[in-house]
Amino acid sequence: xxxxxxxxxxxxxxxxxxxxxxxxxxxxxxxxxxxxxxxxxxxxxxxxxxxxxxxxxxxxxxxxxxxxxxxxxxxxxxxxxxxxxxxxxxxxxxxxxxxxxxxxxxxxxxxxxxxxxxxxxxxxxxxxxxxxxxxxxxxxxxxxxxxxxxxxxxxxxxxxxxxxxxxxxxxxxxxxxxxxxxxxxxxxxxxxxxxxxxxxxxxxxxxxxxxxxxxxxxxxxxxxxxxxxxxxxxxxxxxxxxxxxxxxxxxxxxxxxxxxxxxxxxxxxxxxxxxxxxxxxxxxxxxxxxxxxxxxxxxxxxxxxxxxxxxxxxxxxxxxxxxxxxxxxxxxxxxxxxxxxxxxxxxxxxxxxxxxxxxxxxxxxxxxxxxxxxxxxxxxxxxxxxxxxxxxxxxxxxxxxxxxxxxxxxxxxxxxxxxxxxxxxxxxxxxxxxxxxxxxxxxxxxxxxxxxxxxxxxxxxxxxxxxxxxxxxxxxxxxxxxxxxxxxxxxxxxxxxxxxxxxxxxxxxxxxxxxxxxxxxxxxxxxxxxxxxxxxxxxxxxxxxxxxxxxxxxxxxxxxxxxxxxxxxxxxxxxxxxxxxxxxxxxxxxxxxxxxxxxxxxxxxxxxxxxxxxxxxxxxxxxxxxxxxxxxxxxxxxxxxxxxxxxxxx
Amino acid sequence: xxxxxxxxxxxxxxxxxxxxxxxxxxxxxxxxxxxxxxxxxxxxxxxxxxxxxxxxxxxxxxxxxxxxxxxxxxxxxxxxxxxxxxxxxxxxxxxxxxxxxxxxxxxxxxxxxxxxxxxxxxx
Numbered sequence: 001x002x003x004x005x006x007x008x009x010x011x012x013x014x015x016x017x018x019x020x021x022x023x024x025x026x027x028x029x030x031x032x033x034x035x036x037x038x039x040x041x042x043x044x045x046x047x048x049x050x051x052x053x054x055x056x057x058x059x060x061x062x063x064x065x066x067x068x069x070x071x072x073x074x075x076x077x078x079x080x081x082x083x084x085x086x087x088x089x090x091x092x093x094x095x096x097x098x099x100x101x102x103x104x105x106x107x108x109x110x111x112x113x114x115x116x117x118x119x120x121x122x123x124x125x126x127x128x129x130x131x132x133x134x135x136x137x138x139x140x141x142x143x144x145x146x147x148x149x150x151x152x153x154x155x156x157x158x159x160x161x162x163x164x165x166x167x168x169x170x171x172x173x174x175x176x177x178x179x180x181x182x183x184x185x186x187x188x189x190x191x192x193x194x195x196x197x198x199x200x201x202x203x204x205x206x207x208x209x210x211x212x213x214x215x216x217x218x219x220x221x222x223x224x225x226x227x228x229x230x231x232x233x234x235x236x237x238x239x240x241x242x243x244x245x246x247x248x249x250x251x252x253x254x255x256x257x258x259x260x261x262x263x264x265x266x267x268x269x270x271x272x273x274x275x276x277x278x279x280x281x282x283x284x285x286x287x288x289x290x291x292x293x294x295x296x297x298x299x300x301x302x303x304x305x306x307x308x309x310x311x312x313x314x315x316x317x318x319x320x321x322x323x324x325x326x327x328x329x330x331x332x333x334x335x336x337x338x339x340x341x342x343x344x345x346x347x348x349x350x351x352x353x354x355x356x357x358x359x360x361x362x363x364x365x366x367x368x369x370x371x372x373x374x375x376x377x378x379x380x381x382x383x384x385x386x387x388x389x390x391x392x393x394x395x396x397x398x399x400x401x402x403x404x405x406x407x408x409x410x411x412x413x414x415x416x417x418x419x420x421x422x423x424x425x426x427x428x429x430x431x432x433x434x435x436x437x438x439x440x441x442x443x444x445x446x447x448x449x450x451x452x453x454x455x456x457x458x459x460x461x462x463x464x465x466x467x468x469x470x471x472x473x474x475x476x477x478x479x480x481x482x483x484x485x486x487x488x489x490x491x492x493x494x495x496x497x498x499x500x501x502x503x504x505x506x507x508x509x510x511x512x513x514x515x516x517x518x519x520x521x522x523x524x525x526x527x528x529x530x531x532x533x534x535x536x537x538x539x540x541x542x543x544x545x546x547x548x549x550x551x552x553x554x555x556x557x558x559x560x561x562x563x564x565x566x567x568x569x570x571x572x573x574x575x576x577x578x579x580x581x582x583x584x585x586x587x588x589x590x591x592x593x594x595x596x597x598x599x600x601x602x603x604x605x606x607x608x609x610x611x612x613x614x615x616x617x618x619x620x621x622x623x624x625x626x627x628x629x630x631x632x633x634x635x636x637x638x639x640x641x642x643x644x645x646x647x648x649x650x
Numbered sequence: 651x652x653x654x655x656x657x658x659x660x661x662x663x664x665x666x667x668x669x670x671x672x673x674x675x676x677x678x679x680x681x682x683x684x685x686x687x688x689x690x691x692x693x694x695x696x697x698x699x700x701x702x703x704x705x706x707x708x709x710x711x712x713x714x715x716x717x718x719x720x721x722x723x724x725x726x727x728x729x730x731x732x733x734x735x736x737x738x739x740x741x742x743x744x745x746x747x748x749x750x751x752x753x754x755x756x757x758x759x760x761x762x763x764x765x766x767x768x769x770x771x772x773x
Contacts, residue, residue, distance in 0.1 A: 428656050434664055441669055441729040447677040450731040454670035454677060461668050479656065480663040489704060490666040497671035509703055520666070 008343065009336040016332040020325065027321040034314045041173065041307030047107060047115065049300055054094075054101035055122075056184075059154055060289060061091040062129075063191040066150035069136045070195045073143040074203025081137075088133055095126060118163040125156035143199045144213055151192060172233070173306060176299045179231030182224045183240060183295065187288035189221030190254075194281035197261065201274040204267050211261065218258055232295065239298045243291030250287075253280050342387050346394065349380050353398050361402050365409035366583070376402050416474045423470035427479045430464040458502070465498040465528055468521070469596050478521040485514035485630040488548045488555060495527035496546065501535040508547040512632040513555055519628050522600045529597040530559045530608070530620045538563030538617055555629040561617035571610050571618070578608045604628065669732045672705055677731055679738030686720040686730070688750045690737055695745045705736055713746050 065087035072080040101107065102119045132149050135141050141149065196214050200206045232240060244251075257277065260270050272280075361376050380391040437457045444450040468478045489509045496505045515523055527546075534544045542562035549556050566574075574594060581598035601608045605625050613619035658664070692713040699707055705726060712722050723733040740746045 424656065431658060431664070434668075438664065438669075441731070444729065444731060447731065450729070451677040454675055457668055457670050458675070477657075479658060481657055481659045482663065482666075483660055486666055487704060493667040493671050493703075497668040502671060503674050507703075508701070510700055512699070521663075524666075 007340075009340055012332055012336040012339070016328060020328055023321070023328075024325065027317070031314060031318055031321070034310060034317065038307050038310030038314055041303055041310055050104065050107050051101055051119075052296060054098045056289070056293065058091070058094045058098040059188075061087070061094045062150070062154050063188070063195070063285070065091045066147065066154065066191070067195040067198050069133075069150060070143045070147050070199035071202045073136060073139060073141065073146050074199035074205070076139060080202065084136070091129075099123065099126070114163050122156050125153050129153055143203070144196075144207075144209055147192065147195055147199070147213070150195070151188075154188060154191075173299070173303050175231055176233065176236055176295075176302070179228045179236065180292065180296055180299060182227035182231060183288070183292050186221050186224035186228060187285060187292060189217050189224055190281070190288065191285055192217045193221065193258070194277075194285065197257070197277055197281070198274060200267050201270070201272065201277055206261075206267050211264065214258075214261055218262060236295050236298055240291045240295040243294050244287050247284055247287045250280050250284050254284060339387065342383065346380065346387065346391055349391075350394065353401070357398075358401055358405065362405045362409070365406050366412070368409075368413065371402070371406050373399055373402050373406060419470055420474035420476055423467045423474065424479070427464060427467040427471065430460055430467060431479070433460050434464065458497070461498050462500060465525065468525055469529075469592070472522075472525060472596055472600060473592075478525060480521045482517035482520045484517050485635065486517060486520045487512065487514045488557070488629075491515050491520055491523055492527060492546050492548060492557060495524045496531055498524070498528040499532045499535060501540070504535055504540070504542070505531055505544045505546060508545065510548045511550045511555070512635070513548075513550050514630040514635055515555075515624065516628045516630060519604045522604055523606070523622075523624065526597045526600040526606065526608070527557065527559070527622065529593040530622065532593060534559050534561035534563075534618065534620065537561055537566075542617075550629070550631065551623075553623065554626045555624045557622040557624070559620040559622070560613050560615065561619075562613075562615050563617040565612050565617050566610075568612075571612065574610050578610070669729050672703070672728070672732050673735045676735055679735045681738055681741060682748075684719065684734070684737075684748045684750050686718065686723070688719050688748050689716045690719060690722060690746050690748050691716040692746050693744060695743070697745055703736075706740060709733070709736055710740060710745055713740075719748075 065084070068080070068084040068087040072084040102123060107119070108116075132146070132153065135149075136146050193214060196210060196217065200210060228240070229237065257270060257272055257280070357376065361371055365371050379395045383391075434457070437453060437460060441450065441453050441457065444453055468480075472478055488511060489507065492507050496502050496507055499505065531544060531546065538544060538561035544562070545558075545560045547558050547560075549558070577591065577594055578598040578601060581595055581602060597608060600606070601622075605628075607621075607623040609621050609623075610618055611621065690709075690713040692710055697707065697710055702710070705728065708726060709722055712725055719733065719737065722737070723730050726733060728736075737746065737748060741748055
């Protein structure tokens with residue numbers, strides 16, 4: 001089931017890993033973008049909040065200082081100088097707060113590169129203020145130049161807003177920041193008008209350049225007003241306008257004055273005094289400042305809401321992604337485990353079949369038992385998918401294997417029957433021939449004739465033994481049988497008589513015990529095989545000695561040859577064959593005799609052991625279990641059979 | 651194939667030991683020849699049952715009283731050739747003596763001949 005050392009589980013993980021990695025990558029990207037956006041929203045709001053309030057306050061002061069400067073330059077007088085110096089003092093008092101806000105750790109840590117640059121510019125502009133103030137105090141500048149220089153200084157502060165607005169990722173928020181900037185610009189333009197007109201009204205003179213500058217400021221204010229009105233969302237615009245309610249009268253008055261100035265009226269023809277003008281411009285500026293702060297606060301609150309929503313999105317998407325990831329891994333693990341469990345089941349079934357079921361069925365079939373193919377190869381239950389199909393294919397293999405085994409065994413049985421039938425027939429004929437020989441031997445008086453008859457008898461006896469061997473191989477009992485015990489010595493001599501070289505075998509009569517009738521034929525055959533083996537293994541000039549002995553554990557018959565013996569390995573191998581006769585293998589006909597002996601020994605519970613003999617040859621010991629042995633005493637007491645001699649003489 | 655399942659029980663099975671095996675295939679015995687009429691008599695020799703075959707023992711028992719070979723042969727139910735060799739073996743072992751009967755002419759002793767001669771002279 002394994003190839004290239006990789007398990008199916010690993011392969012499944014591998015398959016899942018690719019889309020998973022892609023998914024994780026995409027989600028990480030989306031999550032990072034969302035988180036970045038959300039944190040940017042947070043940061044921008046924080047930054048704007050941290051910087052706008054001090055900036056606005058400072059700008060307010062600077063605007064007041066500008067008015068005082070322009071007024072002083074138009075009409076240099078101790079009073080106006082005092083006002084200017086007071087304004088400078090007020091502005092300077094606010095400067096540290098602005099610097100602190102712009103350089104605070106919170107600002108530095110949250111600002112972008114562009115914002116940092118804008119803040120640096122603002123701080124640099126602050127440094128130039130002293131130079132400007134010196135020039136104004138020494139009246140080195142015309143009012144208009146001073147006004148412009150102040151304008152530049154003031155313009156540096158609100159410039160921070162568009163930069164900050166641009167860094168905001170959310171387009172709506174950025175737009176509102178721009179709108180706010182436009183509103184601040186409109187207020188600034190109004191403040192510039194205020195400064196110029198205050199100077200003009202104080203100095204009672206107005207040059208053409210002043211007028212042109214005023215026109216430009218009015219135009220700027222108009223444009224900026226249009227900008228913020230179009231950029232603000234209706235909600236923000238409503239917030240902004242709400243702060244302006246109640247200023248429409250002032251607005252109209254301002255428009256009237258502005259119209260007269262633009263129409264080219266001389267300062268005295270403007271029909272407005274400085275205090276009157278200040279009563280119009282001051283509240284208007286204040287209202288615009290308030291409106292700007294309200295709109296900015298509203299926008300900040302909105303931004304915070306958006307950023308909160310963005311964080312919620314990040315959290316939701318993140319947890320969904322994590323859940324998906326876990327679900328995928330769990331599913332892959334479960335599916336992998338399921339597949340592997342089923343494959344293991346299949347493997348176990350295959351091993352059971354090869355190692356257990358098939359050999360078991362074969363053994364039973366060989367023993368002649370009827371085997372039901374369907375019952376022996378029950379179908380594996382492994383489902384209907386591909387693995388299930390492998391299982392079904394495997395079922396077919398099993399059924400075929402079992403059927404083949406059954407067929408083979410049937411064929412074997414058929415062949416067996418043929419062999420047995422043939423062997424039985426020759427056994428029958430040989431039996432009749434031996435009976436005839438018995439009669440002829442009785443009638444023979446001439447030693448010559450008897451000699452020939454004996455030879456014929458010997459040949460026939462040997463043929464009978466081979467026929468009997470075949471019958472035994474086929475699993476049937478040998479043809480001859482005895483109902484009463486037969487003396488051991490006769491059993492041994494009967495066996496010796498069946499061997500080709502019987503004259504070389506000397507039998508020591510020994511014990512008077514007898515062998516139970518039913519096993520006599522089998523034991524004769526078994527002994528004959530061993531004696532035959534012993535004569536075959538020893539040179540013709542040596543003798544083979546067969547002796548018997550009654551033991552506590554039965555009856556032992558020892559067949560000893562005087563040959564050269566065998567190697568211990570060979571002896572061990574033959575002993576193993578005798579103890580556990582293997583399945584009959586027709587190809588191994590050389591060892592047929594020992595095979596038959598082993599089979600007979602097992603059939604009757606007899607132990608046969610080959611061991612080295614002290615004379616150098618092999619000594620085969622046949623141990624017949626006590627239940628098959630009838631002792632002399634039992635025989636004398638007229639036990640299970642007739643007296644020992646009766647059999648031999650029969 | 652029941653017709654082939656022929657079995658031969660006890661007597662039908664024939665002798666457990668084939669006759670040739672009783673004599674190791676010998677058909678001629680050693681020593682002086684004797685015939686059916688010879689008388690077999692067990693000597694006082696001690697027979698070891700553990701070293702003698704059952705046939706030897708049974709013939710030895712039959713020869714406790716002088717018995718002719720013909721009687722022994724009919725009692726042990728073995729081919730005559732085999733009986734002769736076993737008896738010869740027993741004789742070799744000194745367990746029996748075998749005496750052939752005196753032929754008719756030889757049975758006429760000197761005394762008889764002398765009596766016959768004296769009778770003739772008396773005529």
